[in-house]
Amino acid sequence: MRAQVLAILIAGLAAGRGFAAERATLANGFALDCHHHAVVDGRMRLYTNADESNYIEFAPAEVAAFETVPDPVPVPQPAAAETRPVSLGTLLSSAGHAHNLDVELLASVVRAESGGNPLARSHAGAQGLMQLMPKTAAEHGVTNSFEPQQNVQGGAAYLDELLTRYHENLTLALAAYNAGPAAVDRYRGIPPYHETRAYVARVIREFNRRVTERQRTAQRASLSGSE
Incomplete structure (x- = not known):
């Protein structure tokens, strides 16, 4: 099943340290976590898992430094902070079941896109929990992007469509969700946009944390x- 395939994408990281082993500081000041890195064909690859099936690529000059990330010390959180709204959890579960997507993947996208705010609106015009652009929403039967159930179902359908388009490659599907399929196709991979690269790494890191x-x-x- 797709949910199992997507979980395997980050299983190497979960089975090893459980979190990123390195932190790359980019020349522009951004920082990205990764499992490890290597120079391949003159490009710096930041691998998000141990088996190297997913990576984010930069020109060597774009990466200023690497540092080892220690295993995190679990910090107790207030019970209220760990409680997800039942309504949102139900919506994510229903959408995940309908499109064979891991509910934790959908939750990770919602967190990165809107922070769980159903009324969120971006400067570019994206709306709702999964930040659907009006054209994308209309193409997936969403008549009101600020209605949580419609938004989540539409966002899940779109992500399902992208995963199919990119042959279950999670990094490319997420890059397309953020920057659009045209950009991914033009660059034949993750576009060289700092926002998109950071977005892909952030969603995968959150997905990894949730699955773990x-x-x-x-x-x-x-x-x-x-017992």
Whole structure:
């Protein structure tokens, strides 16, 4: 299933350190987390997982430095901060089931796009939880982008469409979601836009965190049940 395929994309990172092992500081001041890096054909590749199936590519001069990221120390969070709105969780679960998408992937996109605000609007005109442009919304049957159920269903349908278009390549699908398929096709990969590169890394990092936490929760439940 697609949900399992997408989870495998970040499984190498989850099985190793659980989080990024390196932090790259770009010449423009941006910082991106990655699993490791390498120079390939004169380009600097920042791999987001151990098996090197996903990466973000830069010119060497665009990367100023690398540093090792230590394993994070778990910080207890207030219970209220960990509670997701039931209505949003239900919407994401329904949309994920309808389009065979991992609910944590959809949640990660919503967080990056709108922070969970159903009334969010970007300067470019994107609207709602998954920040749909009016044309994209109309193409996917969304008549009101500020209505959460319509927005999430439309956003999930669009992401499903992009994953199919790019043969389940999550990084390209996310890049297209952010910058548009035309940009991805023009550059034959992630466009050289700092915003898009940061967006792809941010969503994958959040997806990885959520999947890792889900695995830990399931493991704790399994251990409790065996006692």
